[in-house]
Amino acid sequence: MSISILGAGTVARTLATALSAKGHPILVGCRNLQSPNARALAALKNPGASLGSLQEAADSASLIILAINPWTEIERALSDLSPASLEGKTIVDLSNNIRFIDPPSLAFTDRSMGEYLQALLPKSHLVKTLNFLPAEMMVDPLTQGIDPAIMWLAGNHPEAKGRVGALLHDLGWKQIVDLGDMSQSRLQESMALIATRVVANILSTASKT
Numbered sequence: 595m596s597i598s599i600l601g602a603g604t605v606a607r608t609l610a611t612a613l614s615a616k617g618h619p620i621l622v623g624c625r626n627l628q629s630p631n632a633r634a635l636a637a638l639k640n641p642g643a644s645l646g647s648l649q650e651a652a653d654s655a656s657l658i659i660l661a662i663n664p665w666t667e668i669e670r671a672l673s674d675l676s677p678a679s680l681e682g683k684t685i686v687d688l689s690n691n692i693r694f695i696d697p698p699s700l701a702f703t704d705r706s707m708g709e710y711l712q713a714l715l716p717k718s719h720l721v722k723t724l725n726f727l728p729a730e731m732m733v734d735p736l737t738q739g740i741d742p743a744i745m746w747l748a749g750n751h752p753e754a755k756g757r758v759g760a761l762l763h764d765l766g767w768k769q770i771v772d773l774g775d776m777s778q779s780r781l782q783e784s785m786a787l788i789a790t791r792v793v794a795n796i797l798s799t800a801s802k803t
């Protein structure tokens with residue numbers, strides 16, 4: 595399974611490091627090979643990870659991890675790519691569209707980000723997972739104290755979910771639960787919102803004491 599990552603920030607660094615350590619060659623696609631993010635990724639000297647353009651990364655892989663932020667930029671970044679480079683492929687969606695107002699809320703009330711992205715890419719097979727965790731906790735859950743190491747995913751395409759499940763196993767997740775089709779990503783994104791509200795509440799309380 596050839597794997598690429600679109601975007602070169604925090605999540606891309608974490609997943610490229612973990613997956614290349616597991617023997618997966620990873621091509622990370624970025625919009626500017628000289629950006630601070632691209633330089634930070636290159637400085638990691640992961641033996642199995644290399645950098646290229648977004649189009650090269652999309653062309654080269656059968657499984658593509660979307661790691662573009664903020665969420666409002668994802669549609670723009672995807673629309674710059676040749677549609678054929680995404681068709682029929684498994685696309686991992688880790689995104690959240692949380693508006694950081696008081697209290698934090700989701701940008702869409704009628705659909706999830708997962709459903710929105712699947713509608714943007716009707717010929718691709720999107721799978722939502724890992725979105726509610728901070729990047730560093732997406733990998734090696736047992737060493738982070740997440741035990742039992744259970745992760746879940748949602749998406750419309752059973753084989754794509756199987757491929758992403760195998761990838762999650764490689765990241766250290768021991769049991770993968772299939773929540774159902776992409777409409778179930780509403781649950782996953784609500785969980786991320788809860789986590790954000792809890793952190794915001796804790797930080798606000800701490801700042802008053």
Ligand SMILES: NC(=O)c1ccc[n+]([C@@H]2O[C@H](COP(=O)([O-])OP(=O)(O)OC[C@H]3O[C@@H](n4cnc5c(N)ncnc54)[C@H](OP(=O)(O)O)[C@@H]3O)[C@@H](O)[C@H]2O)c1
Nearest residue numbers: 601602603604605629631661662663667671689690728729
């Ligand atoms: N960080 C976390 O802990 C965490 C947790 C859960 C979910 N997520 C999700 O994971 C995804 C990636 O987050 P992140 O924290 O890794 O983001 P990040 O560190 O801010 O990196 C974002 C990347 O997106 C690229 N980008 C932004 N706009 C772009 C555009 N129009 N075209 C091409 N590339 C563009 C940036 O390019 P430059 O390098 O050129 O700036 C950068 O490489 C997001 O969907 C986020 O919601 C993150």
